[in-house]
Amino acid sequence: MVELSDKFLSNRKLETLVENQTSYTLNNAALHVFETHQQAERVLLKFDQPVLASMIEGKKIMHLRNYESFSFLPGESLVLPSNETMCIDFPEAMRKNPTRCLALAISEDKIDKVLQLMNETMPKHNGKEWNLMDYNFHFVNDAGIYQILKRLLFLFTENHPSKDFFVDNMLRELIIRILQTNERKIYSSSTLQLNANSRLATVIRYIREHLHEPLNIDDLSDKACLSPSHFHRVFKNELGISPIEFINNERIKLAVGLLQNPKRSIKDVYMQCGFESRSYFNRVFKAHQHISPGDYQAKTTNTII
Structure with missing residues (x-):
């Protein structure tokens, strides 16, 4: 979870109790920090550029066009196209x-330049081009995106003559990582119809259906009809992470759901998710969720109760 520094909190002006806004503007992006200190409903917010919203603290209920309402929590982010209206509750x-x-509002010119670079240097294996999604994308920050957001928050608030240059470099990495995260969601979503002829889609479907079993690169590359090295390269180029990282991500997502049942033991959860040991499960879970499985289960079930 990204945190605000004591220096920021002491220097910013708190002028309103609902969506108090502190802003920093650079050449290709603007960073806004919003704070709400009392309950409120149906607060409207819109940006004229594509925006990444990321929760720092507390809870929002988001109402978006063509989407069911959902809780927006720390450690999560939301990408919205330009001129998309958010309706927000603060319960x-x-x-x-x-x-x-x-x-974080990012100029479309900056995004277009990154997309051009991606299509020139890291084209998709299926021949389709990289494009910014024209829909709302809600996701949990992985370690890479978390570190970039933390760094951007520091850079925007730093008084440094070269911070435009520093931020531009971070924005490029952020855009690439978000698009690769979105690609993983497209491939792994059970609600989407995947192309039956796609080698990558076939392998990803197999991974999701066999998370409780041992999975290795040689077997997966055979299913994709690729050599292990070529399979690894294609997979990482398109999804932004290695096959093993993807498998662990999927296993942790499954574990997060299972741990919300207070009657399940930690051993039952990690075995059902395909982890061979409690120590490895603990290490991978904490790297993803920044909390141990036991603490997560206790926190979640106490909240539910």
């Missing part, structure tokens, strides 16, 4: 428990 916000969120 738990108060002085001692504020809701804080950053919104």
Whole structure:
């Protein structure tokens, strides 16, 4: 979870209790930090550029066009196209428990240049071009995106003569990682019809259906009819992570759901998710969720109760 520094909190002006806004503007992007200190409903917000919103603290209920309402929590991000209206509820916000969120608006020119670079240097294996999604994309930050957001928050608030240059470099990496994260969601979503002739889609479907079993690169590359090295290269180029990282991501997503049942033991969860040992499960889970499985289960079930 990205955190605001004490320096930021002491220097910013709190002028309103609902969506108080602190903004920093550079050549290709603007960073806004929004804070809400009292309960509120149906607050509207819109940006004229594509925006990445990422929760820092507290809880929002998001109402978006063509989507069911959902909780927006720390460690999660949301990408919206330009001129997309957000309708937001703040059910738990108060002085001692504020809701804080950053919104990073990125110029379309910057995004277009990154897309051109991706299509020239890392084309998709299926011949389709990389494009910014024209729909709302809600996801949990992985370690890479978390570190970039943390760095961007520092850079925007730093008084450095070269920070435009620093931020531009970070924006390029952020855009690439978000698009690769979106690609993983497209491939792994059970609600989408995947092309039966796609080698990668076939392998990803197999992974999702066999998470509880041992999975290795040689077997997966055979199913894709590729050599192990070529399979690894194609997979990482398109999805942004290695096959093993993808498998662990899928296993952790499954574990997160299973741990919300207080009657399940940690051993039962990690075995059902295909992890061979408690220690490895603990290490991978904490790297993804920044909390141990036991603490996550206790926190989640206490919240539900």
